[in-house]
Amino acid sequence: xxxxxxxxxxxxxxxxxxxxxxxxxxxxxxxxxxxxxxxxxxxxxxxxxxxxxxxxxxxxxxxxxxxxxxxxxxxxxxxxxxxxxxxxxxxxxxxxxxxxxxxxxxxxxxxxxxxxxxxxxxxxxxxxxxxxxxxxxxxxxxxxxxxxxxxxxxxxxxxxxxxxxxxxxxxxxxxxxxxxxxxxxxxxxxxxxxxxxxxxxxxxxxxxxxxxx
Numbered sequence: 597x598x599x600x601x602x603x604x605x606x607x608x609x610x611x612x613x614x615x616x617x618x619x620x621x622x623x624x625x626x627x628x629x630x631x632x633x634x635x636x637x638x639x640x641x642x643x644x645x646x647x648x649x650x651x652x653x654x655x656x657x658x659x660x661x662x663x664x665x666x667x668x669x670x671x672x673x674x675x676x677x678x679x680x681x682x683x684x685x686x687x688x689x690x691x692x693x694x695x696x697x698x699x700x701x702x703x704x705x706x707x708x709x710x711x712x713x714x715x716x717x718x719x720x721x722x723x724x725x726x727x728x729x730x731x732x733x734x735x736x737x738x739x740x741x742x743x744x745x746x747x748x749x750x751x752x753x754x755x756x757x758x759x760x761x762x763x764x765x766x767x768x769x770x771x772x773x774x775x776x777x778x779x780x781x782x783x784x785x786x787x788x789x790x791x792x793x794x795x796x797x798x799x800x801x802x803x804x805x806x807x808x809x
Contacts, residue, residue: 599713599743599764601635601666612643621654629664639670639717640698645679652707666712670747671698673717688720692731699735710740715747715767729760751781767794
């Protein structure tokens, strides 16, 4: 089943740089929604595990916004951070326990009862695809996650998991500065499966419009 996302997605990666308080962020979200941008892309690690909580505070300040949007978030990276003292080294973890705990924490700090689309942030070389597929199915049965997918996965990695559980998308970097998805089979795979890929950093992280570039 496809996730019903807006054609343009608002990425929250750089939210800490904007220095908005909760009411200001709520107004920014409302303006994006009025422009037809209804999907907001998160990851648990953004801002050193701070961005989801800031977004959740904005939703708490304006509760009517949540039902007008789709929330995408990602998990699967254990980032070394003061917010996660148990993480001794940066690593990838798609185990049942880590994914479920990540989802529960994202729901709590985002102050919502569901995630519209959950993505595995990066490929995990030690992933057990059968375990992850069952984890995804369990989260969907509970209603806590509506759709599932991956991010930054190769076509073969996507196919391995998709054979076990229906994935909605592969979120990959794609812009005039990074066109690898045109050559590695990612876009052909999405077309073949009738899925829409998600492009992250489509403006090259702002480099396309940087002075002097």
